[in-house]
Every structure is written in structure tokens, then in C-alpha cells.
Amino acid sequence: MKARVLSGVQPSGNLHIGNYLGALANWVKIQYNYESIFCIVDLHAITVYQNPAELRAKIRELAALFLAAGIDPKHSRIVVQSMVPAHAELAWLLTCVTPMGWLERMTQFKAKAAAQESVGDGLFQYPVLMAADILLYQAAIVPVGEDQMQHLELTRDIAQRFNSQYGETFTMPETRLPAVGARIMGLDDPTMKMSKSAQGTGHAVALLDAPERIRKTIMRATTDSNPGVDFESMGPGVANLMNIYQALSGWSDEQMRSHFTGMRYGDMKKQVAEITVEKLAPIQKRYHEITAEAGYLDAILQEGAEAVTPTANSTVELVKSRMGLYTRG
Ligand code: ATP
Ligand code: MG
Secondary structure (H helix, E strand, O other): OOOEEEEEEOOOOOOEHHHHHHHHHHHHHHHHHOEEEEEEOHHHHOOOOOOHHHHHHHHHHHHHHHHHHOOOOOOOEEEEHHHOOHHHHHHHHHHOOOOHHHHHOOHHHHHHHHOOOOOOHHHHHHHHHHHHHHHHOOOOEEEOOHHHHHHHHHHHHHHHHHHHHHOOOOOOOEEEOOOOOOOOEOOOOOOOEOOOOOOOOOOOOEOOOOHHHHHHHHHOOOOOOOOEOOOOOOOHHHHHHHHHHHHHHOOOHHHHHHHHOOOEHHHHHHHHHHHHHHHHHHHHHHHHHHHHOOOHHHHHHHHHHHHHHHHHHHHHHHHHHHHOOOOOO
């Protein structure tokens, strides 16, 4: 039996090249080596307010983008989290074994809470729900961007605590980062990671942005006061653009250095913009084909949820019985 892979994206805004390079592209690459489950984590998205009509549309958009980027629905499962109630059920069971102090240390909670006027309890519980997503399927590998490393560590801590209190139950999941592109920074502010939920037109390149918009965003990206590309003394803005180019091209460090060293920023940005436009074009084309086909997406999402439900339910049953809750004798 192949080991299981699980990962997810929140339908909380426009999917950007950080999500693509940090997560989605990696999923596409490794999907056939594992039994793969990729989730649209809508229960995570509502940890901050989402307009219901927009959320509904974003769930479908994200499913279509998974397919357009190359997730193969004949092999991998695409699952909308809220279609499988076991995610929420396991999250509660794990909430009860998670000390609040562990959650208070989460940097994502601190950053996201600081941006809210009123902080919902869901935002605090977010990492427990994420642990439930992973442990529900006994996933061995979790391919994510660098920002999720802390949540993965917490997932292992929760699994370990459960296993030691109630007996061996959960597989320990391993974090899998891409070699290049694990942390793409904001184009307007290279000290902040690129995020769907960040505001500002110059912040991110979205996967569905038109070529002109992509060019404009990249040409305006923050650089530094050097005259041209210098790999020995690079500001974070230039390093980020080089990182994006390297992740999209698959070039080695040597190729990057010999091609870009000394290049003026205007010329370098043009090349970053062109490779981005070129790599996103086939994804955009497939996206429009997929969304034009009535019923196709719903069938895949239905199939995905049905396929994973027995595994999810049997984990919940096992956890309930380990904890002493009522299970049918
Ligand atoms: P939000 O602002 O709503 O949290 P997000 O851009 O952080 O959105 P998520 O849905 O939280 O996106 O994360 C989806 C996946 O994308 C995760 O695996 C995450 O690690 C990865 N990811 C998110 N941002 C980046 C980034 N800037 N660089 C690389 N990977 C990223
Ligand atoms: Mg995020």
C-alpha cells in the first residue's frame, strides 16, 4: 500500500504564485508516488469572515485550479473539507487533548489576530482543525509551504500526546517542503510572506491574473538600491524575484548566477514577468476549459468526498472508542 499524502488550501481569496510554488506545484509533482488527497479547506477559511456568495464561488474556483494545475482526478482525490463531517468531529476530539499554551505560541494566530478587530475562537483553534485534517487520513507526508511548518510540528505534538494518553492511534506526519519556492514574499513588501488574505494590488500575482496585470505587478515589485543583480549582497525584494524565477524555471544556482549577475533590475524584472506569464498561460487555458464544462467539477468533488469518507469515519470511530465515548458494540 502506498503512503498517504494530504494537503489543502483555503478558499479565502485569489490563489497566488506563492501557493502554487509552495504547495500546488509540489503536489502535482509527487501525486503519483502516493495515495493523494488534496483538500479545499473551507472550514479553515471561515476562521475569518468570508462573504458567503464569494466563498461559494471561491470553493469551485479553487477546485478548478487544482485540476488546471495538473492534479489528476483519476488518481488523486479532491475533497471539500465541509463535505466530510469527520474533519470537524475529529477537530473537537483533538481540541480536548490540546493545551491552550501550545496554541498561544502559534505565529500565524498572532499575526492574523492582530489584523482583526474581533478575533473568533475558530482562528485560535485553526491548528487543531489542521491537525484533524491530517490525522484523519493517517497521512504520512504533508507537502506545504514554510509558513505551515509550525502547524505541522503542533500536529505531531497533538498526535504524540493522544498516542501516549490513549494508545498508539495516529501516524506521525512528515513535513515536505519544496527545494525552491517554499516561502514566496510579498512583491510590495518582501518582509511579509505573500498571502491570499493580504490587501493591495501590488502584493501578489494571482494564478488567474491577465498577462498585463502580471507584468505590471512584477515591474513594480520592491527591489533595493544596488545598480543590478548581485548574489553576494541582495535585498529581500531581489532575492524574492530570483527565487520566483528559479522555482518557475527549475534552473540550478549556477545557471541563475551566470544568467542574472550584473543584470539591471528593469531587465531582470521583465524576464521574471515573462516566465511567469508563460508558465501560468497553460493553467489559465485549462481553467477556462474546466469551468466551461457543466457538472464536471461537482462530479469530481462528490466522488472525492465519497471516496475518502470511509477512511475518515473509521478514524473517528477508532478515536471515539480509544477515548471511551459511545460506539456501537
Ligand atoms: P491566507 O492569507 O488566507 O492564509 P495563504 O496565501 O496563506 O492564504 P493558505 O491557504 O493558508 O494560503 O495556504 C495554502 C498553501 O500554500 C499552504 O501549503 C501554505 O504553506 C502555502 N503557502 C501560502 N503562502 C505561501 C507563500 N507565500 N510561499 C510559499 N507557500 C505558501
Ligand atoms: Mg495561510
